[in-house]
Amino acid sequence: MRSYPCLIIGLSHEGRAAYVKQHIREGDEITLQRSGEPGAIACFHGPNCIGHVPQGRQWVSRSLSEGDRHQIRVTGFDTNDRGELAGVEIEITILGEEGPDSDPGAKSVISEIGDEIRILAMVAAADGLVAAPEKALLEEFAARRAHEMGIAVEAGEIEHAVRWARRKSADSLDAARIIGRLATEHPAALPVMLEECELMAEIDGKVGHEERHVVTTLRNLLQHGLKLAKDRNG
Incomplete structure (x- = not known):
């Protein structure tokens, strides 16, 4: 079985956001149904429609057409910069899927480079506040890496x-695990991450004690990862 992150949007209609806040928790089960428009997939919590899968996630429609069985669980809740509920994060598991290759359309920014962004966010949040230049750098990094990975990015993704x-x-434990995986699967990403971490610490014009400590930890982990990758290949 393989699982893919996805998002339920369209919560602004018919009191859906209020329903989600009152009744839905992480781990809750969601079901999918086709709606009236071609390729449109509605999402239900029990009998209640709470939104739909973004139109760009056509792999979900294809999977339904192919008769796949799914298990969908709520994994989180996305709020925008105004603090408003913007989406329900879900994980779609295709039951019985054992093949090595997934639908290329199932790739998303989170599934492919989410862990890399998490490492940079570790630096950005080290002093307790993510400044506007740090947020902008996170978004620029994510957009550039998504392009390099050939991800078809949706609006707002x-x-x-x-x-x-x-x-x-x-x-630190997450970072060690992520960097260890990158050293095996994507070693070329490691020097990029090292450079971006250094830049992230300096972009708001000051490097505090906590940021310096986080960057030092990540630098050591990344350099160790680079050594592992070199030893493996050489």
Whole structure:
């Protein structure tokens, strides 16, 4: 079985946001149904429609057409910069899927580079406040890496991925695990991450004690990852 992150949007209609706030918790089950428009997928919590899958996530429609069985769980809640509920984060598991290749359309910013953004968010949040230049750098990094990875980015997806990464900012143990995986799967990302971490610490014009400590920790982990990658390849 494989799982893919996705998002339920359209919460501004018919009191859906109020229903979500009152009745839905992480771990709740969601079901999918086709709606009237071609390719449109409505999302239900029990009998209640709470929104829909973004139109760009056509892999969900294809999966339904192919008769796949799904398990969908709520994993989080996305709020915009005004503090308003903007989406319900879900994980779609295709039951019985064992093949090595997934639908390329299932790739998203979070699924492919979410952990990299989490590491940068660790630096940005080290002093307790993510300044506007730090947020902008997170978004610029996410957009550039998504382009390099060939991800078809939807409107608002970069901003959501950055908000998600800030909520799930890595700690030292997470960072060690992520960097260890990158050393095996994407070693070319490590020097990029090292440079971006240094830049993130300096972009707001000051480097506090906490930021310096986080950057030192990440620098050591990244350099160790680079050594592992070099030893593996050489």
